[in-house]
Amino acid sequence: MKYIKCGAEVFEFKPKPLFKTCSYCEERAILRPEGTSLYLCKDCFLKFCEKRVNENIIKYKMFSEGERVGVFLSGGKDSATLLAILKKLFPTQNIIGIYLNLGIRYYSEYAQSAVEELCKKLEVPLHIIDLVEREGVRIDDFVFTSFKDKVCSVCGVIKRYYFTKAVKELNLDVIATGHHLDDTLSTMLSLFFNGDFISLSRLRPVLPPLHAGQAKKVKPLFSLPELDIFHYAVLSDLPIEGCSCPHGELTPAKFWKSWLNDMLKEDKTFKFRLLSIFMKKLLPLLPKEEPEKEDGFYPCQVCGEPTPSKSHICVKCRRVSLLQKVEDKRLEWTAEEFLTYYSQNRDKILVFDVREKEDYEKGTFPSAIWVDPNLVSAEEKDFFKHFKNYRRKELIFLCYSGRLSYLFVLRLRKLGFNAYNIKNPEKLLQKID
Ligand code: FES
Numbered sequence: 057m058k059y060i061k062c063g064a065e066v067f068e069f070k071p072k073p074l075f076k077t078c079s080y081c082e083e084r085a086i087l088r089p090e091g092t093s094l095y096l097c098k099d100c101f102l103k104f105c106e107k108r109v110n111e112n113i114i115k116y117k118m119f120s121e122g123e124r125v126g127v128f129l130s131g132g133k134d135s136a137t138l139l140a141i142l143k144k145l146f147p148t149q150n151i152i153g154i155y156l157n158l159g160i161r162y163y164s165e166y167a168q169s170a171v172e173e174l175c176k177k178l179e180v181p182l183h184i185i186d187l188v189e190r191e192g193v194r195i196d197d198f199v200f201t202s203f204k205d206k207v208c209s210v211c212g213v214i215k216r217y218y219f220t221k222a223v224k225e226l227n228l229d230v231i232a233t234g235h236h237l238d239d240t241l242s243t244m245l246s247l248f249f250n251g252d253f254i255s256l257s258r259l260r261p262v263l264p265p266l267h268a269g270q271a272k273k274v275k276p277l278f279s280l281p282e283l284d285i286f287h288y289a290v291l292s293d294l295p296i297e298g299c300s301c302p303h304g305e306l307t308p309a310k311f312w313k314s315w316l317n318d319m320l321k322e323d324k325t326f327k328f329r330l331l332s333i334f335m336k337k338l339l340p341l342l343p344k345e346e347p348e349k350e351d352g353f354y355p356c357q358v359c360g361e362p363t364p365s366k367s368h369i370c371v372k373c374r375r376v377s378l379l380q381k382v383e384d385k386r387l388e389w390t391a392e393e394f395l396t397y398y399s400q401n402r403d404k405i406l407v408f409d410v411r412e413k414e415d416y417e418k419g420t421f422p423s424a425i426w427v428d429p430n431l432v433s434a435e436e437k438d439f440f441k442h443f444k445n446y447r448r449k450e451l452i453f454l455c456y457s458g459r460l461s462y463l464f465v466l467r468l469r470k471l472g473f474n475a476y477n478i479k480n481p482e483k484l485l486q487k488i489d
């Protein structure tokens with residue numbers, strides 16, 4: 057059972073047979089679902105997860121026969137598992153996969169290939185929305201705007217806009233997302249400690265449409281632990297992409313996820329108990345969102361979609377318009393372009409090699425400075441300290457494939473540096489051999 061990370065690295069997942077018989081059949085058990093005292097073989101584990109999802113769909117009346125269900129796919133394990141389970145439980149339901157390609161280099165391409173492979177395997181029609189085709193911009197371009205350190209928040213605006221648009225374009229009744237137990241609880245904790253009870257009340261497994269043209273939003277996996285979902289995806293051999301978004305910041309939800317997993321060491325049913333308290337005791341006390349008044353909306357002057365904004369320009373169009381003012385959105389050079397530029401501007405440029413030290417020592421681009429590849433995930437102050445003296449220079453990054461060096465470039469751009477990546481670094485590195 058293999059899964060892919062960032063288009064290349066293949067990880068093997070081999071569950072070790074346990075010295076126990078399956079709690080439901082005669083087979084040898086291979087794993088224990090989180091928070092239970094069960095030992096399960098592969099088939100019984102898959103059925104166990106499917107049964108939980110089915111119970112959620114029925115209990116919360118998530119959709120009915122004949123409704124068009126759109127599943128938002130990210131390329132990752134959660135939405136892939138959701139699609140596979142829905143297709144298995146409801147083979148005749150009208151289900152459509154939707155993928156929004158955000159133009160995030162070294163991420164969106166890999167995710168899209170995984171999604172295409174998944175839909176082909178499951179025989180589910182796929183609708184792709186390509187941000188570059190629709191808007192002529194990439195999410196990465198926002199590092200050139202005042203949102204440079206809040207790229208995720210702009211991305212959230214654009215995602216919501218296009219997901220709403222997909223509902224209209226595809227005439228969907230329901231949209232299903234792969235939010236799982238760990239997502240539900242970590243978001244709940246961070247909203248609770250921020251006192252944001254309005255958003256907390258939206259954390260229900262089913263959200264009815266708030267105005268005409270919207271679809272019902274459902275989360276069939278909301279009570280499944282993330283680890284069980286990972287096991288489901290790899291045991292079912294689903295094509296998934298383990299790469300994470302390069303703009304992923306340390307969000308409060310991530311902090312709470314690791315706290316929840318720490319708590320599991322003390323009490324293995326902790327997550328389920330917390331979910332039950334939230335669903336049974338807290339949610340009923342929170343007010344439900346009122347349907348939005350139709351007359352508070354105006355058509356956006358740029359795209360025509362309804363917006364509550366008094367400026368009559370929707371928030372997506374306002375964000376995208378920021379990029380029209382940016383003349384040069386270049387983040388990458390080809391090796392050939394770089395060499396021409398370098399020959400005339402040597403004194404302005406510093407080249408950094410972020411490969412392993414032993415490879416750097418075997419040969420690199422002339423005058424390239426070695427940087428520890430692990431620095432890419434260093435704390436902000438350490439990262440900044442490393443480069444702070446190079447503010448006035450143009451910083452060029454090289455690695456094996458262009459992916460890691462691109463992460464350095466994005467981080468430096470967010471800090472206001474003039475950094476570029478080399479798209480085809482092997483050409484420069486070959487030159488030295
Ligand atoms: Fe939106 Fe990462 S997926 S910023």
Ligand code: ZN
Nearest residue numbers: 356359370373
């Ligand atoms: Zn608009």
